[in-house]
Amino acid sequence: MKRILIGLLGYSFVSQQMLAQTDSIASRHELKNVTVKATNGIKSKYRVDNAEIIGQGQLIRAACCNLGESFTANPSVDVSYSDAATGAKQIKLLGLSGTYVQMLTENIPNLRGASLPYSLGYVPGPWMQSIQVSKGASSVKNGYESTTGQINIEFLKPQGPDGVRANVYQDSELKTEVNLDGSIHLNDRLSTATLLHFENRQMDHDGNGDGFMDMPKLRQYNLMHRWAYVSPQWISQLMVRGLHDEREGGQSRKHLAASSSEPLYSTSVKTNRYEMQWKNGFTLNADHNTSIALMLHGSWHDADNMFGKTQYDVTQKNGYAQLMFETDITEKHNISVGASLNHDYYDERFNPLGTL
Template sequence: MTENIPNYRGASAPYGLGYVPGPWMQSIQVSKGSSSVKNGYEAITGQINVEFKKPQLPEADWVSANLFASTTSRYEANADATLKLSKRWSTSLLTHYENETKVHDNNGDGFVDIPRVEQYNVWNRWAYMGDHYVFQAGFKALSETRDSGQERHGGMAMDSGEDLYKVGIDTKRYELFTKNAYVFNKEKNTNLALILSSTWHDQDASYGRKLYNVDQTNVYASLMFETEFNKQNSLSTGLSFNYDAYDQHYRLENKTEQPLTKAFDKEAVPGAYVQYTLNLDDRWMIMAGLRGDYSNEHGFFVTPRAHMKYTPNEYVNFRLSAGKGYRTNHVLAENNYLLSSSRKVNIAKDLDMEEAWNYGASVSSYIPIFGKTLNINAEYYYTNFLKQVVVDMDSNPHEVAFYNLDGRSYSHVFQVEASYPFFKGFNLTGAYRLSDVKSTYKGERMESPLTSKYKGMLTASYQTPLGIWQFDATLQLNGGGRMPNPYTLADGKSSWDARYGSFEQLSMQVTRYFRRWSIYVGGENLTNFKQKNPIVDAANPWGDNFDSTMIWGPVHGAKGYVGIRFNLARN
């Protein structure tokens, strides 16, 4: 979600965060487990909401800019400017350009290790802040080319007559939104709000001779009413409407003589919700919500969700959550990257709407130790799918099949994290997550492939007393997992190992602050870990064994970067 508007759906989902320039962001909120019914029926295991810089905020800079360059020849430029037109009106312009088009093939397999990407991104937004009426609107436009694939046959020089395997994705995306709110009573937070948004996403993608072109249109509307009866009781209710249309033209085989298949999918979902919140002296908080929606494709469905928080004292709080979620799966729009292999694609008819229950529990504690506070958080979430679209790369290693779940599919996730400021300016954070994710593939329950069993992280941050220098380091531990069932190559060897192993990655950054600008230098994957031979049968991309989708780790090694930030503050 972007500013509480559902965004980056369908064809844009695989690259969603790539369309969000970091310097544009003001904050990110992550909700785990089932979220509020206000935000829709789709969140099954959580939601990510990005808040962007807003021109109406008092702390908005007049001008800010960020220039970035890396050792992989990635260059990036970001700039934004804010103009206060009057006491009520303000506007801002945000721009972004990135270029990483140099060819990298460090492992010598003839395929580029890093996709070549060039992106233009611009956003103009407006805001009117009245005493009772608030208005925001914005228009965003994006153009991106993303190329990859073969540059030469192994270590051989490229011949102009060679038939090389190429991957190309050209994207044009436009977004328009408005937010309107009328405040009836500020003391009781009584307000009526209307959110309208529309996006058009045009993507033309080729994987060898396979093609997937899609024009995706989304229209979203939400009318919300909120009020607080008193300090203990509040109510939120509203109506929503979501429309998705996919105009698709595709060829799923490497046969140029095969005509394109045309398909048009559309889904309109009107809905309504009500949510009640009980607050008992900030010790007990209970939020219960219920929404009903009707899909022209899947009929009527009900989404119940509940959250509870208990804070017995200032040192600890407990949370419980339970809720249902639904999602319509558009298999080609969301998984077209799987076309970059020799696998045949088999899509079953009458795919179900995904349906799952999620249950969660967490405890957060704040323990005073030596005059400082040790923060410890432990959480557990269980997701049980009643219906699911299975992506099966196991039953036939030369095929990827999409069909309805017949059996169990679930995940158990446990995570614990701790943070402690050992001395002034220095903070150390550690986290560990353990996952058990399984699904049923043609009657056999197995671990979900390409899913790490565990992940760990250790982050250290230090800022000097005067705030002039900032030092950051992060060590990430990535556990091993199961690979899809392999097959035997012509030389008698297995196409890949049954499992992949664990690996570590280290990132570091040093920042020097000045009055109006700062400079930073850093590195990623400083442990220089690289997955060996990531592309199966790279020498024969048009053969029956070629597969470039079995990627579980970094393909490129260590990378360094340098950047400079500038801001002209309002005050």
């Protein structure tokens, strides 16, 4: 409508000039065609929370990215370094740091506790199907840890197209990424998929010449295997994932004098993480969308950290279970009832002299 008004005003102005020069007035003025395109950032008017869906159209803008780098071109989320020496990043929603933001993977609480400092680098961009960002108070169905918002990550599904997809990336700093994913439909109901990710950056990067690396050296191996069974009454998804991540930062020897005998201040973070997730949904009455769901998730996270001469090792074991019942009361109202259990076990070892 705004564009049409501008066109009419322009026509009136031009007509006055034409009237001063000639005795004839143009009887018709045609506007150019207007093309309306949908964006990949979507907000649903049917949801009560302030949620935005980031689809693959926005995720593929960057040639290589992980979860943290995916928000570079999106103003919804602010990502900043909480520790530049180790490359730890944090998310800010509504001005508060990432400890107040609940991280979910396929609507199950995940990437929390000991894994939080580097969790944004544990999710490769090509693995993600979409990201849902909810600001402010969100649904309690996913737990109580959401203070300033939730970020839910949906991975590529085995039910997607058959075939194998691969991409390779390398930049001027010789950072290399290799991504490979493929899915197979074994029959009409059963399908499987495997996702692989390798990332390597081993060059010292010190742009300001202060002797400290601007970003840590990094090597990561990431593997996920998925199964999906879909029938009219039962939907089941099983996921197994393994991760090995190495980060080295601190001072760079090449910027120190060759005769210097001072010990380098270095940081080292070595992480092994394993996850298993099983989701089941049973349809009881399709006409009223009555269903019951059982979701199970377990993870084992082990990190060996060295900061100078200070050694800090931590192991976190987490188990999560949720049982949910949903049904439609009317065409515009539904009800959800359920219970969840979240159990954490931490084993922390600290020694300031690094003699563990």
